[in-house]
Amino acid sequence: QQQVKQSPQSLIVQKGGIPIINCAYENTAFDYFPWYQQFPGKGPALLIAIRPDVSEKKEGRFTISFNKSAKQFSLHIMDSQPGDSATYFCAASGSARQLTFGSGTQLTVLP
Amino acid sequence: DAGVTQSPTHLIKTRGQQVTLRCSPKSGHDTVSWYQQALGQGPQFIFQYYEEEERQRGNFPDRFSGHQFPNYSSELNVNALLLGDSALYLCASSLGTREETQYFGPGTRLLVL
Numbered sequence: 001q002q003q004v005k006q007s008p009q010s011l012i013v014q015k016g017g018i019p020i021i022n023c024a025y026e027n028t029a030f031d032y033f034p035w036y037q038q039f040p041g042k043g044p045a046l047l048i049a050i051r052p053d054v055s056e057k058k059e060g061r062f063t064i065s066f067n068k069s070a071k072q073f074s075l076h077i078m079d080s081q082p083g084d085s086a087t088y089f090c091a092a093s094g095s096a097r098q099l100t101f102g103s104g105t106q107l108t109v110l111p
Numbered sequence: 112d113a114g115v116t117q118s119p120t121h122l123i124k125t126r127g128q129q130v131t132l133r134c135s136p137k138s139g140h141d142t143v144s145w146y147q148q149a150l151g152q153g154p155q156f157i158f159q160y161y162e163e164e165e166r167q168r169g170n171f172p173d174r175f176s177g178h179q180f181p182n183y184s185s186e187l188n189v190n191a192l193l194l195g196d197s198a199l200y201l202c203a204s205s206l207g208t209r210e211e212t213q214y215f216g217p218g219t220r221l222l223v224l
Binding site: 006032034036041042043044045046049089091093095096097098099100101102103104 | 115144146151152153154155156159167169201203205208209210211212213214215216217218220
């Protein structure tokens with residue numbers, strides 16, 4: 001029940017495309033859903049996060065869509081750039097604030 | 112504003128040895144969490160320290176232990192190293208145990224031979 005399932009495992013898009021990464025969770029006690037970006041050899045960097053009382057949140061080119069009834073959330077990257085090529089992780093936490101991560105999506109944006 | 116720092120950046124050990132990894136939290140943060148990230152996988156929660164005590168623990172054996180100092184910095188100790196302990200060890204800091212946002216350091220890459 002603690003799992004967060006993430007798909008796809010890898011994604012290749014052209015520059016300017018809109019990659020979409022999906023996550024699903026089971027634990028209804030989760031109340032915080034962040035997305036992290038990780039470059040090779042670096043630690044994860046927080047991109048954007050959402051709470052379940054909101055269905056959508058935008059920050060710059062990054063948008064989270066949240067479907068509480070389906071227990072799913074997704075990350076959309078608008079006007080993707082080669083510099084966005086990285087591994088993206090969704091995560092979730094409850095009141096204990098220990099993050100449960102998805103398995104990651106390796107995004108490649110072609111020039 | 113200093114972010115989360117970790118040392119060393121890389122470490123090579125042999126099976127059965129012991130290792131200590133270090134973390135300094137982001138300025139103003141008092142809570143440190145440790146995660147293990149195996150190659151190609153998402154980070155897994157090891158434990159969280161606040162007020163110099165272990166507050167929460169993930170599904171890791173007691174070979175994994177930690178410590179938090181009065182200045183909020185933290186150490187992760189792993190005893191009797193196994194090949195499977197090879198991973199990137201990440202430290203994350205936050206302000207209080209209820210704060211949602213965690214900031215990660217660059218990690219320590221541990222290789223066990």
